[in-house]
Amino acid sequence: MKKSTGAPRLDDHCPGQEPVVASRHVSSPSFESTRRRLTEKQAETVDRLTQAGVEVLREQEFAGLTVRAVASRAGVGPATAYTYFSSKEHLVAEIFWRRLQSSPVVDGDGLDRTARVLAVLRNIALLIADEPAVSAAVTNALLGADPDVEHLRGRIGAEIHGRLAAALGPGSDPDLIETLELLYAGALLRAGMGYGTYAHIAGRLEASARLILE
DSSP states (O other): OOOOOOOOOOOOOOSSSOOOEEOOOOSSGGGOOSSSOOOHHHHHHHHHHHHHHHHHHHHHHHHHOOHHHHHHHHTOOHHHHHHHOSSHHHHHHHHHHHHHHHSOEEOOTTOOHHHHHHHHHHHHHTTTTTOHHHHHHHHHHHTOOOHHHHHHHHHHHHHHHHHHHHHHOTTOOHHHHHHHHHHHHHHHHHHHTTSSOHHHHHHHHHHHHHHHHO
């Protein structure tokens, strides 16, 4: 399947002191695919489909989302849409991957280890905090067994692992990284199950991580 890693935004509503972030410049991000490179025209089509997916989610939520409805909103034929996305879970996973991949990376200068890790976790948790329908859809989508979702799930996990390892610093304990990854995954699932908003869960995630780190 063909996918691209585009450039939506990060909306961070962290109360109090805002974590310091630095923009990461990715070479031609909308041309890059999770499996292969796309032509300019193909990348534009994928951009339209993912944006249309967010728009449909705002109106229909995950239960009402279909690849056909997204294709219609994007002005793309259903057959073309299925060329890029094998399922609605695949489409939603791609939306989250694109936001994560293009989000700013924490600049740890002047921060201690705990502050760096907390900033990383909060930034990731708040990627879709302002989009409740998208947030719930992401949780559902990432639990899917679609091979394309599994592929993206692996890339998402690797990106989060890398950010946590960088925040912890050289020689960081692999078990500590895994514990923090499990903590984040549990927080994402808890938010998706309706135990609180993503903004609330982000705060609880930060408190739990602080207990582990300190």
